[in-house]
Amino acid sequence: MRNYLYIYVLLTTLIFTGCDDELQVSDPTTIGTDQFITDLATAQQAMDGVYDAMQSVYVQGAYPIMSLGLYADEFSHSGSYTLFDEMVLNNVPATNLAVTYFWSYRYIVIFRANSVINATQALADVDEAARNSIIAEAKGIRALMYFDLVRMFGGVPLPSEDDLVSNNGAASANVARSTEAEVYQYILNDISDAQGEILENDVYHFSDDALNVLLAEVQMTLGNYEEATAALENIIGSYSLVESYDAVFTSSSNTEEIFRIRYSTDDSNNLAFYFYPSALGGRREVAPEASFLEAFEDGDQRINLVTNSDDFSSSYISKYSNVSTGTDQPYVYRYAEVELLYAELLARSGDFDGASDYLNNVRNRAGLGDLSLTSENYIDLISQERRIELFAEGKRWYDTVRLDILDEVVANKSSSSLNENRILWPIPQDEINANQALSQEDQNPGY
Secondary structure, three states: OOOEEEHHHHOOOOEOOOOOOOOEOOOOOEEEHHHHOOOHHHHHHHHHHHHHHHHHHHOHHHHHHHHHHHHOOOEEEOOOOHHHHHHHOOOOOOOOHHHHHHHHHHHHHHHHHHHHHHHHHOOOOOOHHHHHHHHHHHHHHHHHHHHHHHHHHOOOEOOOOOOOOOOOOOOOOOOOEOOHHHHHHHHHHHHHHHOOOOOOOOOOOOOHHHHHHHHHHHHHHOOOHHHHHHHHOOOOOOOOOOOOHHHHHHOOOOOOEEEEOOOEOOEOOOHHHHHOOHHHOOOOOEEEOHHHHHOOOOOOHHHHHEEOOOOOOOOEEOOOOOOOOOOOOOEEEEHHHHHHHHHHHHHHOOOHHHHHHHHHHHHHHOOOOOOOOOOOOHHHHHHHHHHHHOOOOOOHHHHHHHOOOHHHHHHHOOOOOOOHHHOOOOOOHHHHHHOOOOOHHHOOOOO
């Protein structure tokens, strides 16, 4: 077995050299994993490298959140980056840089996770529970990355733990594209392998609770609602909503957080920079979509995280506020989302009273009164609540597709070319050019 890590997989991160520069990747060089991961301590160090790469997945340049929000109906484009105009129109070419980033950064995480799994499995004479925990953590994160990829691109390459990154720079190595069904089965296998094995319970690490939320999301996407309900019942009641919605984003630690991405002044992000106006040190590349501002009910306190909400021309997103330090800690999963997912699952099972209770927990925290869910209204009301509660957290586009509300999104946007061939993004052209197992025939329809 060839146990090699490429330097850019384990030891380097992709970087921006400018706002519109090409993706910069180090030239591949190999080192043996047996020279790096020799015990549990070095395995954990390598696992830290997986989390380091996840910073780019979720916030690098704010591209992921901005791209998904523009492709849906969360944001309007108020800046100058032309690649975001293509997102607003739902008409992205295979050369769109944000699409390339979305793909490449996730494969960086996948290859790092593969390397950790491969080398840690080979460790002998170590604590078995600790070894299994590291492997399970890596598999959980790998499943999360593939879940993002399959929802945005359909079937994607599934490089094994033995595959090397290709010398010509293909992010997914020289591996052919798998089917969508094969990717979902791979995700479910990783989750199954990881369940009950993760010892970490820190919000900045992928925990068993985070794994259950992921499993619920995957099963809901596949229409397996009983399995999704069982996953969420493992954590329902284990967390509680923070009393103030604002405090969810201003507190460094709270009772609602399940999994979030860590940043510090020495390892910061520019998320708030892209949302804040120039007068406050930002560039306001995106702003709240007009239809989003109109969607708030009277008395909804969550509108406080959109500044100047009564003036669309100057409104900006203040949910992420550390524009000078870059230390906002974005969420991957928090308990309010779990309650809304659970409300949907209860409604699908016919328990509308129980579903209403969980929906109203979230609404009441925002200063709103109770609603009663029925078989006729639960999709509309829950999707609306998710749109407001999880605004600018990278969730809306996925909800749009899963809940089949594409027509609503088109109606909420001033212009859109959205059709069935634009639900999936194109495989990045750079990837097709570099991956010797892909050709133009593998491109998604319509691109």
